Amino acid sequence: MAVAGKLSFVAIVVLIATISIPISADPDMLQDVCVADLNNVVKMNGFACLPSFTASDFFFAGLAKPGLTNNSLGSAVTPANVMQIPGLNTLGVSMARIDFAPGGLNPPHTHPRASEILFLLSGQLDVGFITTANVLVTMTIYEGQIFTFPKGLVHFQQNNGNVPAVAISGLNSQNPGVQVIAKSLFAATPPVSDNVLAMAFQIDTQEVDEIKSKLAA
Numbered sequence: 001m002a003v004a005g006k007l008s009f010v011a012i013v014v015l016i017a018t019i020s021i022p023i024s025a026d027p028d029m030l031q032d033v034c035v036a037d038l039n040n041v042v043k044m045n046g047f048a049c050l051p052s053f054t055a056s057d058f059f060f061a062g063l064a065k066p067g068l069t070n071n072s073l074g075s076a077v078t079p080a081n082v083m084q085i086p087g088l089n090t091l092g093v094s095m096a097r098i099d100f101a102p103g104g105l106n107p108p109h110t111h112p113r114a115s116e117i118l119f120l121l122s123g124q125l126d127v128g129f130i131t132t133a134n135v136l137v138t139m140t141i142y143e144g145q146i147f148t149f150p151k152g153l154v155h156f157q158q159n160n161g162n163v164p165a166v167a168i169s170g171l172n173s174q175n176p177g178v179q180v181i182a183k184s185l186f187a188a189t190p191p192v193s194d195n196v197l198a199m200a201f202q203i204d205t206q207e208v209d210e211i212k213s214k215l216a217a
Helices: 003-020 181-186 194-201 205-215
Strands: 075-080 094-100 105-110 116-122 124-130 136-142 146-149 154-159 165-171
Touching: 075 105, 094 105, 094 154, 105 181, 116 124, 124 146, 124 165, 136 146, 181 205, 194 205
Parallel strands: none
Antiparallel strands: 075 094, 094 165, 105 154, 116 146, 116 165, 124 136, 124 154
């Protein structure tokens, strides 16, 4: 077999092997259901299974209610993950509802364990994410439109309209996690050193303390 032919064969084998590997944010389930025992003290990648379950373990009505947006950010996120729906354990999916007052912001944050697809129910939003090359990918979306945020990348949404906005997000993890960038850095416990933050953001320690005091609540 010629060298070119061998390389083509190897490339095809590698491609088949790659696409044959299940791509999932969470491990695959090994049984029909594994309702999470949220009170089990055993630590594992996910939750231990309850010995029995009911339909209520797979039900959640929380996304039907608007979140309260009368806060400093003008937004509210209502999660629907394994902590609210124990039946999601091992299923690799979750959702969230995000409510925005006019001008409201879902601040820059990441989901370390999931990609996100956002469907705008009403209003309009400025949405965007930042790549690891520090490229901002952003646009304005309107009612009925969808935008996707890659796993682990910093992203945000802001209501740029004069009326409230509502969005529903789907995430490919039962527990996607969330790190709000400002709170992670300026409201960590124990606190990140003022000197570290001052040098990183090129501000003085007094400004660091002012930011920390605002985010402490």
